[in-house]
Amino acid sequence: MKALFITSIGDPEKKTMGTIDMKEVPIPEPGPEEVRIKIAYASICGSDPHTLRGELGPMRPRILSRLPIRTGHEISGVIDAVGEVAAANGFKVGDRVTANYSKPCGTCYWCHTGREGLCKQAKASADGMAEYVSWHMSQVYKIPENVTLRQACMTEPMTIALNAVQTAQVSFGKKVAIFGGGGIGLMALQLARHAGASKIVVFELAESRQKMALDLGADAVLNPNDPNVSETIRKMTNGLGFDCIIDSSGASSAAQSTLDMLAPDGNVVFFAMYKPDFDLKVNLFSQMYLQQKHIHGMYTSSDCFPKTIEMLPLVNLDAIAEKEYSLDEYKAAFDDAVSGKYAKVIFRVAGE
CATH class of the missing domain: 3.90.180.10 (Medium-chain alcohol dehydrogenases, catalytic domain)
Structure with missing residues (x-):
């Protein structure tokens, strides 16, 4: 063979x-x-x-x-x-x-x-x-009868997306940011909507992926290199920042920017393959103590297969x-x- x-x-x-x-x-x-x-x-x-x-x-x-x-x-x-x-x-x-x-x-x-x-x-x-x-x-x-084999081959990456949405604690009324409009990011976008997110913003550089994110339900797509992006985010979130951030980009620059965009008591999830020598800079006093922001790491998602399979027809x-x-x-x-x-x-x- x-x-x-x-x-x-x-x-x-x-x-x-x-x-x-x-x-x-x-x-x-x-x-x-x-x-x-x-x-x-x-x-x-x-x-x-x-x-x-x-x-x-x-x-x-x-x-x-x-x-x-x-x-x-x-x-x-x-x-x-x-x-x-x-x-x-x-x-x-x-x-x-x-x-x-x-x-x-x-x-x-x-x-x-x-x-x-x-x-x-x-x-x-x-x-x-x-x-x-x-x-x-x-x-x-x-797999269910209403799921094609073509769709089902993407179950494993979708377990990662589902786990990320759960770990970020996306729920009704939450404002969500997703960094990276690749496969997992676009799955997370749709799952976040099903979980009740009121606003979902995708950060993506490629124009083709920007369009796809909008087609799949993003409320807005932003270029992270836009010099006005901070002001745009402030207006979108009433100056509070995002309640939930999912970084699927693997880019060090994106990862570093997330904590500044995260609302107090918000949750950010990191699970991509970052450069091994990249260290995230965190201000423990202002970001962790005064604003009680929450940082989550995530590896595999073996326990998410049954739930993910139930969600396959909805994505x-x-x-x-x-x-x-x-x-x-x-x-x-x-x-x-x-x-x-x-x-x-x-x-x-x-x-x-």
């Missing part, structure tokens, strides 16, 4: 780019607790360009030592083989599914206290840009997946993903 491999990674200091290649590998056989999925669609994660650029911080030596490595963790497909234990747990050939690439250990302190995303023994399945995968039954979720995912390629067109697909021009690039492997 066909499968994509990262065969080299770049050097951030030299601004070089890594390489992706296709190889032929055996079709995997599912173990007793596994299901084999015939991949319908696989989407390119926002972290993939970081990996190709080598922007991995302390993870860089570990990735280098493992090259070449399979890639792809945002998937959907149809089960075509089932292990005996998985079958006893209700999985069957023909089930339409999506999956969580992370398999927490289930026995550590973090798993036992309901925080599986912090599990240090979690195993990552990152071989989804291929024709087939065999993943553990605990990672696999059936316009087809618009977010702007570019679609066959697996054979992987070079063009990754060129588009790295360019940052498009909210989401996906592979059509077997299709619907």
Whole structure:
């Protein structure tokens, strides 16, 4: 079967780019607790360009030592083989599914206290840009009839968006700012509206993404480099700032600006892959003590899959997946993903 491999990674200091290649590998056989999925669609994660650029911080030596490595963790497909234990747990050939690439250990302190995303023994399945995968039954979720397989391949990034909206404590009447109009940012925009936000402002540089954000329900889209942006925000928020800020941009400049835009008692969430040497400057007296602003970090969102799957029909995912390629067109697909021009690039492997 066909499968994509990262065969080299770049050097951030030299601004070089890594390489992706296709190889032929055996079709995997599912173990007793596994299901084999015939991949319908696989989407390119926002972290993939970081990996190709080598922007991995302390993870860089570990990735280098493992090259070449399979890639792809945002998937959907149809089960075509089932292990005996998985079958006893209700999985069957023909089930339409999506999956969580992370398999927490289930026995550590973090798993036992309901925080599986912090599990240090979690195993990552990152071989989804291929024709087939065999993943553990605990990672696999059936999708509703009214959700297409094309939409379902974006479930995992949508868990991040949903987790961010929850962590930012978006609720009725809140004024929300979202930095970055990429895939997760545009998902968070729609979820924030469903959560009751009264005003949503997206900060985005690219004109195409600005238009998409407005089409998907943003009340306003601002260019963060506009010299008048501070005055615009002051007028929009009656001088108070935003109640909730979600930074999906990964840009250090955007992250640093959020605390000045955050209202007293507001919540800001950071979850993107920032430069490893970036340190956020915080004034503990004025921002934390006098204004009790709240800063949240966020990693994976393993516990959000059931809720996210219920929300899939309510979010316009087809618009977010702007570019679609066959697996054979992987070079063009990754060129588009790295360019940052498009909210989401996906592979059509077997299709619907």
